[in-house]
Amino acid sequence: MRLASLLLAACSLPAAAQQHWLVIAGSSHSAVEAIKLTAKLRALEPSASVVMSSDCENLRLGLYLSAAAVTADRAIAQAALEKAKTIAHDSYLRECKARPASLIALNIPAIDPSIEKVPGDAVNWTDEDRTSTVAKLPSGYLWLRRTYVAAPEDPQEGRRTAVLFFAAKPADARQLTEDCSDSGHAQNGTRLALSCARESAGDNLFHEITVYDTSTARPLLEIKHCRKPNLPTPNQLACQSEEVDAQGILHLRPKQLEIPNR
Amino acid sequence: MANFCNLKEQRISEVTLPYSMDPGAKSVMIGLWGFLDFDGNELHLLSTPYVNVKKGGITGYLKRVRLYELSSYHTGTWEIDAVTQGGSTWDTLTVHVSAPKDQWGGDSSQWTQEKKLASLDAALRPKVARILDILRDAGFQPKVFFGWRSVKVQLQLFNRGVTKVKFSFHNAQKPNGTPNAYAADIVDSRWGWGDAAQANGFWDALGDAAHSQGLVWGGDWTTFKDVAHVQSKQNSELAAVKRESGL
Numbered sequence: 098m099r100l101a102s103l104l105l106a107a108c109s110l111p112a113a114a115q116q117h118w119l120v121i122a123g124s125s126h127s128a129v130e131a132i133k134l135t136a137k138l139r140a141l142e143p144s145a146s147v148v149m150s151s152d153c154e155n156l157r158l159g160l161y162l163s164a165a166a167v168t169a170d171r172a173i174a175q176a177a178l179e180k181a182k183t184i185a186h187d188s189y190l191r192e193c194k195a196r197p198a199s200l201i202a203l204n205i206p207a208i209d210p211s212i213e214k215v216p217g218d219a220v221n222w223t224d225e226d227r228t229s230t231v232a233k234l235p236s237g238y239l240w241l242r243r244t245y246v247a248a249p250e251d252p253q254e255g256r257r258t259a260v261l262f263f264a265a266k267p268a269d270a271r272q273l274t275e276d277c278s279d280s281g282h283a284q285n286g287t288r289l290a291l292s293c294a295r296e297s298a299g300d301n302l303f304h305e306i307t308v309y310d311t312s313t314a315r316p317l318l319e320i321k322h323c324r325k326p327n328l329p330t331p332n333q334l335a336c337q338s339e340e341v342d343a344q345g346i347l348h349l350r351p352k353q354l355e356i357p358n359r
Numbered sequence: 360m361a362n363f364c365n366l367k368e369q370r371i372s373e374v375t376l377p378y379s380m381d382p383g384a385k386s387v388m389i390g391l392w393g394f395l396d397f398d399g400n401e402l403h404l405l406s407t408p409y410v411n412v413k414k415g416g417i418t419g420y421l422k423r424v425r426l427y428e429l430s431s432y433h434t435g436t437w438e439i440d441a442v443t444q445g446g447s448t449w450d451t452l453t454v455h456v457s458a459p460k461d462q463w464g465g466d467s468s469q470w471t472q473e474k475k476l477a478s479l480d481a482a483l484r485p486k487v488a489r490i491l492d493i494l495r496d497a498g499f500q501p502k503v504f505f506g507w508r509s510v511k512v513q514l515q516l517f518n519r520g521v522t523k524v525k526f527s528f529h530n531a532q533k534p535n536g537t538p539n540a541y542a543a544d545i546v547d548s549r550w551g552w553g554d555a556a557q558a559n560g561f562w563d564a565l566g567d568a569a570h571s572q573g574l575v576w577g578g579d580w581t582t583f584k585d586v587a588h589v590q591s592k593q594n595s596e597l598a599a600v601k602r603e604s605g606l
Binding site for chain 2: 277342
């Protein structure tokens with residue numbers, strides 16, 4: 098009985114933060130600056146990447162770190178540091194205690210390599226558009242992988258946010274949609290409702306909600322012009338239907354639908 | 360001899376008028392001291408058509424001042440001459456008309472149709488007018504919902520999360536800040552973006568009309584539709600338009 102209690106107590110403790118060594122060649126409040134330096138580092142260290150300082154419990158928030166290497170092995174880090182100093186002489190080694198469910202803890206790149214190709218004079222790209230994120234769900238994770246697609250006449254200037262679901266490991270992730278901006282989600286069991294902005298309507302956005310079976314990534318239900326998804330039961334979707342009138346005013350009305358068992 | 364004066368009969372050589380379209384703008388009263396020539400004939404004011412001159416009463420010490428009310432809708436610097444019947448200029452008044460105060464401010468979706476059309480680039484304006492005609496002829500009730508809107512308003516919308524862009528062809532301007540939009544949003548005044556617009560074929564008709572005028576229609580976009588939107592530039596020209604706008 099006492100042993101069982103101890104085990105239960107141990108299980109309820111937060112998992113110890115993973116430890117990484119970062120070989121930091123530079124830090125910046127701007128994703129663009131960090132990406133430029135990281136691209137230079139890659140000539141020496143192919144695994145160089147951008148790390149979000151907010152992913153590390155012990156580091157200052159809000160910085161993009163150009164890391165020549167991210168490794169659990171201090172000796173490897175030390176060797177990478179010597180190389181990094183040939184590009185950025187003030188490179189240094191820093192420990193990162195990874196926050197649970199952070200990009201670094203899950204080994205997901207913060208900046209997709211395609212982002213390096215975003216044209217320098219792109220008008221509407223923000224740092225948020227360049228940075229992937231991950232959201233912990235009650236069961237599993239949602240990975241918002243932000244990428245660049247070279248498409249000169251694209252109204253979004255090639256911005257894309259693919260949404261992937263994985264239960265535990267990013268390597269097992271299944272893509273739910275190839276692009277989803279202004280996303281919202283709800284989960285109930287193996288049902289996941291995902292809302293994405295799909296259209297402009299004056300000063301408003303129209304959304305589309307898709308309900309997936311996360312065990313197969315198969316869509317079960319799609320509904321246009323609805324936002325703020327909720328799954329009160331695994332077989333019911335509640336959302337707010339959207340209508341924009343001729344004065345450009347958005348009207349939201351509650352809507353409820355049965356989710357078919359396909 | 361005569362000279363222009365203020366209401367205190369002090370000589371003036373210049374005066375500043377507000378832009379008459381500004382809310383609360385009032386006309387400015389000036390005087391012409393000694394408004395009669397040597398023969399007792401009244402001088403008259405010779406003005407450009409850009410300054411409205413309205414003759415008033417006679418006032419002042421010994422009744423030697425003729426009053427005039429000045430107003431203008433034309434920003435700039437103009438001159439008014441006090442001229443005898445024989446054509447001699449006895450005095451000249453320089454009139455400065457102020458720039459409009461925030462003429463293009465406020466909620467641009469609430470502007471008149473004329474003002475929305477005026478906010479468009481000169482080459483786009485007749486094409487949008489033609490689209491409206493085509494749609495009216497087809498039995499629709501089209502209206503321009505948005506022509507131009509300021510970058511300031513655009514940023515407010517961006518920060519509210521209701522738009523995905525900080526700069527679009529709606530925000531294009533001349534380097535001096537005058538609106539010069541390369542895009543317009545057109546809806547049917549009965550339906551807006553409601554389902555009835557699609558059901559009654561409005562968006563398809565708008566797309567056809569836009570194509571007939573050589574414009575890009577947002578309903579053709581596959582990644583992110585904007586069915587009410589037409590523009591005269593290609594999306595690949597956005598960065599150049601931003602530079603051209605001085606932004």
